[in-house]
Amino acid sequence: MKFNNMSSVIRSTFLVAVIGSTGVLLASCAGHETKDPGVTRVRANLTELQSDPKLANRAPVAMKDAADAVSQAEQEQKDPSVTAHLVYLADQKINIARANAQTNFTEEQRKALSEQNSQIQLDARTREADSAKRANNMLQAENDAAAIKSSELKSQADNANMRNNQLQAQSDSINQKNDALQAQLLALEAKKTDRGMVLTLGDVLFSTGRSDLKAGGASKLNRLTTFLAQAPDRTVRIEGHTDNRGGEALNQALSQRRADSVAAYLTGHGIDAQRVTAVGSGYNSPIADNKTEAGRQANRRVEVIISNPAVAAR
Amino acid sequence: MKLHLVPLRVLLMGGVLALAACASTPQPPLDTLQAADISVASAEKESGAEFAPLEMRTAREKLAAAHAAALKKDDKDMTESRRLADEARADADLATSKARLGKANAVNQELQKNGKALRQETQRNTGG
Numbered sequence: 001m002k003f004n005n006m007s008s009v010i011r012s013t014f015l016v017a018v019i020g021s022t023g024v025l026l027a028s029c030a031g032h033e034t035k036d037p038g039v040t041r042v043r044a045n046l047t048e049l050q051s052d053p054k055l056a057n058r059a060p061v062a063m064k065d066a067a068d069a070v071s072q073a074e075q076e077q078k079d080p081s082v083t084a085h086l087v088y089l090a091d092q093k094i095n096i097a098r099a100n101a102q103t104n105f106t107e108e109q110r111k112a113l114s115e116q117n118s119q120i121q122l123d124a125r126t127r128e129a130d131s132a133k134r135a136n137n138m139l140q141a142e143n144d145a146a147a148i149k150s151s152e153l154k155s156q157a158d159n160a161n162m163r164n165n166q167l168q169a170q171s172d173s174i175n176q177k178n179d180a181l182q183a184q185l186l187a188l189e190a191k192k193t194d195r196g197m198v199l200t201l202g203d204v205l206f207s208t209g210r211s212d213l214k215a216g217g218a219s220k221l222n223r224l225t226t227f228l229a230q231a232p233d234r235t236v237r238i239e240g241h242t243d244n245r246g247g248e249a250l251n252q253a254l255s256q257r258r259a260d261s262v263a264a265y266l267t268g269h270g271i272d273a274q275r276v277t278a279v280g281s282g283y284n285s286p287i288a289d290n291k292t293e294a295g296r297q298a299n300r301r302v303e304v305i306i307s308n309p310a311v312a313a314r
Numbered sequence: 315m316k317l318h319l320v321p322l323r324v325l326l327m328g329g330v331l332a333l334a335a336c337a338s339t340p341q342p343p344l345d346t347l348q349a350a351d352i353s354v355a356s357a358e359k360e361s362g363a364e365f366a367p368l369e370m371r372t373a374r375e376k377l378a379a380a381h382a383a384a385l386k387k388d389d390k391d392m393t394e395s396r397r398l399a400d401e402a403r404a405d406a407d408l409a410t411s412k413a414r415l416g417k418a419n420a421v422n423q424e425l426q427k428n429g430k431a432l433r434q435e436t437q438r439n440t441g442g
Contacts, residue, residue, distance in 0.1 A: 062411075085397045085400075085401070088401055088404070089400060089401065089404050092401075092404035092405060092407070092408050093404060095408050095411075096404070096407050096408050096411045099408065099411035099412050099414070099415045100411050100414075100415075102415050103411070103414050103415040103418045106415065106418040106419055106422055107418055109422060110418070110421060110422050110425060113422060113425040113426060113429060114425060116429055117425060117428055117429045117432055120429060120432045120433055120436060121432060123436065124432070124435075124436035127436070
């Protein structure tokens with residue numbers, strides 16, 4: 001019983017307290033509108049989304065819908081189920097706005113990603129092109145070096161050709177000169193023999209028994225001198241010959257003197273004495289019969305044997 | 315006189331019946347239901363079930379309930395139908411938005427993967 005009394009006292013006190021506080025609550029409701037916790041939450045969510053710098057301006061239409069929905073939810077309703085419904089709608093619209101803004105942000109990032117990838121590809125291609133270029137440059141340099149080498153070889157070959165041509169020209173001119181000398185020799189009535197070219201100076205040079213040159217023979221000797229001056233590689237052997245009148249010793253001495261006389265003329269006109277040999281052959285080498293005056297005249301002679309050029313002799 | 319009273323009585327009775335019919339059959343929220351139908355259909359087209367299965371399910375359930383409520387006769391049912399349709403539409407729209415975001419993220423991840431692969435490849439090429 002005692003216990004029962006106690007509990008009834010407590011219960012009645014509690015009842016009074018509850019009624020009192022309800023009264024206070026009702027009074028506060030009347031004072032200003034009570035915020036439904038759902039309403040407070042959606043407003044907070046909206047504010048958070050609106051102040052997110054990454055998302056705030058990315059889905060303007062959905063954002064406005066969400067803001068409108070939140071405002072509607074905040075309207076005072078007689079029926080709390082209407083508020084619950086409006087809070088639900090506001091919640092979903094905020095979520096839609098957030099998702100749309102994130103999609104927009106993602107798509108914007110995609111552009112940057114695509115550009116990055118393109119840049120990577122571009123860089124790779126540029127590097128490939130550069131290395132190809134370097135390889136090409138190396139090849140080009142090698143080619144250039146080869147071309148230089150080749151042109152060096154070519155110019156060497158050209159030089160060799162030029163040298164050959166010069167030698168050919170020299171040889172040609174030597175040949176021409178030889179031909180000219182040959183012609184001069186022919187003009188001197190020289191004859192080709194085994195011993196070389198033989199020029200026979202007739203007895204017109206000398207009077208009988210004498211060895212001094214007659215004035216009339218000078219022109220023939222002058223031509224010989226000119227020829228020898230132009231052909232310094234040739235030597236001459238001068239042979240004196242007589243007819244068979246008079247003794248052998250006399251004719252031998254006479255033929256020697258006549259040969260010496262011709263040699264002296266040549267050396268006297270600038271021909272090196274080393275190139276000139278004078279020999280007396282007496283009457284031992286006749287070219288005609290000594291029994292007739294014409295034959296003896298033919299035998300009285302001086303022969304000038306001109307050596308073939310050193311080159312030709314070899 | 316008798317002839318005059320009969321049509322008047324008929325008219326009165328008809329008027330009462332018409333008023334009674336009006337009061338007992340409120341208009342179902344056809345526009346709202348149609349809008350919700352369209353939103354749910356387009357969310358399904360956007361693969362909402364794959365990217366936002368929860369939103370998709372509640373959208374379908376609420377849409378079905380909205381249609382069911384619209385078939386009833388009570389004014390209160392029509393209000394319920396409208397609310398359910400509005401919520402179904404919001405759920406479906408959210409499913410659509412989430413599906414688009416999911417797809418966009420997938421594309422970006424693919425791009426990032428490609429970029430990483432490209433970078434590795436080019437580093438290998440230039441390194442080697």
